[in-house]
Amino acid sequence: MEYTYTRSVGPVIDRFFSGLADRKIQGIKGSDGKVIVPPTEYDPYTGETLSEFVDVADAGTVTTWAWVTDPRPGQPLQKPFAWALVQLDGADTAMLHAVDAGDESRMSTGMRVKVHWCDEPVADLAAIEYFEPEAS
Amino acid sequence: MRDIAVVATAQSPAIRKEERRNEVEILMPVVHDLRKRAGLKQEDIGFTVSGSCDYLQGQAFAFVTALDAIGPWPPIDESHVEMDGAWALYEAWTRLQYGDIDTALVYSFGKSSPGDIRRILSLQLDPYYLVPLWPDTVAMAALQARALLESDGVTEKDLAEVVSRSRKNAKDNPNAQLSGDVDVDTLLKEPMYLSPLRKHDCPPITDGAAAVILAADDRARELTDRPAWIRGIDHRIEPHSLGVRNLADSPSTRTAGEKAGVGNGNVDVAELHAPFSHQEIILKRALGLGDNVNVNPSGGALASNGVMVAGLQRIIEAADRIMAGQADRAVAHATSGPALQQNLVAVLEGEK
Numbered sequence: 078m079e080y081t082y083t084r085s086v087g088p089v090i091d092r093f094f095s096g097l098a099d100r101k102i103q104g105i106k107g108s109d110g111k112v113i114v115p116p117t118e119y120d121p122y123t124g125e126t127l128s129e130f131v132d133v134a135d136a137g138t139v140t141t142w143a144w145v146t147d148p149r150p151g152q153p154l155q156k157p158f159a160w161a162l163v164q165l166d167g168a169d170t171a172m173l174h175a176v177d178a179g180d181e182s183r184m185s186t187g188m189r190v191k192v193h194w195c196d197e198p199v200a201d202l203a204a205i206e207y208f209e210p211e212a213s
Numbered sequence: 214m215r216d217i218a219v220v221a222t223a224q225s226p227a228i229r230k231e232e233r234r235n236e237v238e239i240l241m242p243v244v245h246d247l248r249k250r251a252g253l254k255q256e257d258i259g260f261t262v263s264g265s266c267d268y269l270q271g272q273a274f275a276f277v278t279a280l281d282a283i284g285p286w287p288p289i290d291e292s293h294v295e296m297d298g299a300w301a302l303y304e305a306w307t308r309l310q311y312g313d314i315d316t317a318l319v320y321s322f323g324k325s326s327p328g329d330i331r332r333i334l335s336l337q338l339d340p341y342y343l344v345p346l347w348p349d350t351v352a353m354a355a356l357q358a359r360a361l362l363e364s365d366g367v368t369e370k371d372l373a374e375v376v377s378r379s380r381k382n383a384k385d386n387p388n389a390q391l392s393g394d395v396d397v398d399t400l401l402k403e404p405m406y407l408s409p410l411r412k413h414d415c416p417p418i419t420d421g422a423a424a425v426i427l428a429a430d431d432r433a434r435e436l437t438d439r440p441a442w443i444r445g446i447d448h449r450i451e452p453h454s455l456g457v458r459n460l461a462d463s464p465s466t467r468t469a470g471e472k473a474g475v476g477n478g479n480v481d482v483a484e485l486h487a488p489f490s491h492q493e494i495i496l497k498r499a500l501g502l503g504d505n506v507n508v509n510p511s512g513g514a515l516a517s518n519g520v521m522v523a524g525l526q527r528i529i530e531a532a533d534r535i536m537a538g539q540a541d542r543a544v545a546h547a548t549s550g551p552a553l554q555q556n557l558v559a560v561l562e563g564e565k
Binding site: 086090094113114115117121122140141142143144145146149150151152153160161162163164170171172173174175181186201202203 | 331332341342343345346347348349352353355356357358359360363405407408409410452453454455456457460
């Protein structure tokens with residue numbers, strides 16, 4: 078059985094995903110000028126259609142985190158890891174992802190992390206395998 | 214606006230894992246009990262609405278199986294929300310405002326034990342940015358808990374105090390799943406579950422059902438001596454992405470509370486739908502509830518957390534105390550979505 082339609086992710090997520098294949102992360106300017114990453118098609122507060130893309134860094138700061146000792150099926154890492162909200166440099170909001178810190182003692186709010194890119198260029202979220210602590 | 218009141222309530226005991234009965238079999242004794250208490254037959258009820266989650270049963274339109282048991286023939290005026298029963302009650306309240314009917318039946322049920330509820334609830338998330346990572350309910354609550362713990366003076370001890378009080382209060386709730394005397398120091402010695410949350414900071418897995426009869430104006434006074442009048446009810450939502458929100462606060466609860474008129478009088482009792490201990494602290498602050506308010510005398514969602522049921526149960530627990538004359542003014546709150554994304558607040562009052 079198959080569906081007779083195809084599904085599109087829309088212009089904003091499509092551009093974000095296409096950029097990930099080139100190891101480029103793009104945010105979008107919200108109604109108040111703040112850069113939202115990952116980008117949304119509409120402003121989360123005003124509902125205004127958004128279109129102004131902004132390149133941001135693939136490294137940033139942890140704004141909050143939680144330590145997982147027992148990863149669940151499908152989660153980005155299958156060994157103890159941290160969920161974290163990461164505010165990338167150049168962004169005003171944070172994105173949810175996993176941080177491979179090895180041990181809980183290496184995690185702290187405000188710590189610097191960077192993207193660990195997938196070896197293959199893939200045009201979806203899987204391009205970001207996880208984050209890792211930035212070499213100090 | 215018409216005056217609408219809760220006039221009868223019923224709920225099932227919270228069960229960790231119902232092995233024998235299906236959802237409909239859990240629900241129907243509750244609905245029979247409710248209709249009997251209210252003295253109403255199904256044909257006397259103007260509008261019937263339910264809140265449940267088809268994902269729990271893993272079948273599209275699974276809620277129809279319950280409707281078939283309720284009695285949809287001769288044809289009844291009915292509706293369903295894929296949400297907690299508190300939102301079904303909101304729909305019934307809105308429907309009653311139209312003025313052509315005087316009574317409504319609201320029910321909700323959830324059997325979350327057969328599946329992996331943390332994984333199932335991941336499916337309510339953004340399908341492109343979040344679902345591929347399978348973040349689960351406990352993980353997202355833990356991110357919020359740390360944001361609160363690191364934002365100001367809240368400590369892990371404050372979280373343990375919420376749990377200790379919940380378990381103690383639940384001793385007086387025959388429907389509760391977890392109850393007892395546990396002191397804060399003992400709780401703090403427990404290991405982390407998903408740091409900074411310990412297992413007791415998280416809600417139990419619960420199977421159960423709950424139901425309410427609403428009635429308008431004089432019909433409410435006919436059906437019960439002391440109706441629990443809904444003086445205000447409002448619900449608000451925040452953006453989906455956790456990284457856009459201030460997780461240590463709940464602005465949607467604050468707005469809903471203001472619109473519902475929480476601050477317009479003394480609050481005797483507040484039933485807050487806080488499945489995670491830290492969320493009770495966030496909600497209490499957002500609603501401006503002082504230490505004189507009796508918060509979650511039922512034990513709340515930490516004592517039993519029927520998915521799609523626990524929010525409606527907060528309204529039931531608040532209304533029961535009004536109807537019994539134990540409180541004159543109560544606040545009930547329900548939540549939906551990850552980390553308190555969407556919040557409903559109702560103010561209930563008894564007549565002096």
